[in-house]
Amino acid sequence: MSDRLTGELVAPLPAVDAASWLAALADAKSMLANLAVRRGATGPFRVTDHDVRATLGGEAGDRAGREPFAWSTRTARRSLGLAAVRMLVAGRARSPVEGVQARLAESSLWVREGSSSASQLDRWLAGLPSAALAAVGAEAVTWATRLWCALDWSAFAAPPVVGRDRWWDSPHSALLALRGRADVRTARSHLVVLSGPRRTSVRAELALVILVESLRARGGAVPGRVVGWWPDSGQVVRVDPEPAVLTLGAEAVALVLAGARAPVRSAA
């Protein structure tokens, strides 16, 4: 798996026609500007990949949309696992177990000392008995080990950025923001760890990452490809940056804001 997945991340990007790209980007910006104005009166709205899945994902999306958020072993594993992988990449931990233990210790320290770095997750962890904390740690270790073992980290020219979500705030309304979630970012690619079954909405979920990167880029620069990976099955889905992907991402945002449950029109 490490060869295949790493290969997807380091493979050269296909050429993109600059004029078509800039035109699609302008269209996407225009569509988002209209959406921002229309949503203005109804309060802030943040669109994430989770929202796209919940809106477009059919059966899988229905489940994703129904469950209210609560911290648990499952919802905490990504944050803790990413922290562990970040330490491994930086050479500050020698194994996922060490990385997760270090993150849990850090969390405990922050809460004890009242640090401003303490997050809602840190405060939840601080209230857990030791057996529950062990269960949370074990789940995070499994998550981190799968990611750590899935890539040949020495194949990247520069150390990848691990687990930094990026936001785009609409310049037309402070109430609209889009989130691009990726777990590993290199100079030319973004890896998204996926869960749940393979679903029709997955390309729209990944298109949102490309849309956010494109909107944040200066001068209409074309961002890297997005690779979605299911650790359970080893399946990979690749979305390359092309004009139709921008349209797909913008349409997905529109459908989320409309609360619609209709298929995305774009063939991207």
Next chain:
Amino acid sequence: MVLVAPRIRHPAGPPGPADRGAGSDVLALLRGDTSARPRFDPGLAGGLRAWLEDAAYEVVAARGEHAPALFLGPRQLLGSPSERNEQGGGEHLSGEVVLSRLVHALFRQLVHTGEIDDPLGDALEALRAGDGEAVLRHVESLPSSSRSALAEAVASHAATLRSQVPRFAPGWMPRTDDRVATPLAGGRVVLHGVFDLIVGLPQPGTASLCALGLATGGPWAWHRRSLHYLALLETLRSSTPPFRLALLESTTGRCGVEDVREEHLRAIASHIAAWLTRQAAANE
């Protein structure tokens, strides 16, 4: 399968100093000869997948293109050993399922921290932080005599785990509850399962992982087949099977280890293909 004689059972309760570092014979069996990791035919996974895909498409054709996806785990494909309702999310939790979920939570804790303080209390806390609501409700609804009996049973399993489960060095990359799934026929049939424990670093083209299964009840042969099933899913996921499988029975301390061979994978793939073909015939 190489069998290891069970150790003398320890009474329930916290381990004494002599118990520390237990499980060394299990550890040695898992490690084996590190210079002799087998290489598998790189075309094996593709061949097995093609075999299963053919059978899965028969099911899809019989059930109809728009039927909901069929999710199949070892209990559907291999028959249930004794434990009903594997996921534990329904109204009909059996005592065996509850015990199994509690003991698996302790196993996970032991692998991760090396310690169990209060077996039933620890297991319940672990499930409370995860997705064990149904088990928690079941235990909380028990009368005190049944709850005491359950606490005794869990403590007995915990004593076996303490004596048999080795402490893994972090460099072995131990991970628990590793879920594996194989979508077939475009995701309309999904084979799934969970490795209780995997150790080792994946190496392309070489079988380098070792999987350990925990059995809390039911026939040994069923659990062994279930491990072969998981080895097949790992082969389909990463193109390489685990090199070794271990099975630990927490009721008795019995432990067995065997190397994965191509005939194990072919036999279980043949069984699943036949199962799917029977399903297709039943739906026609």
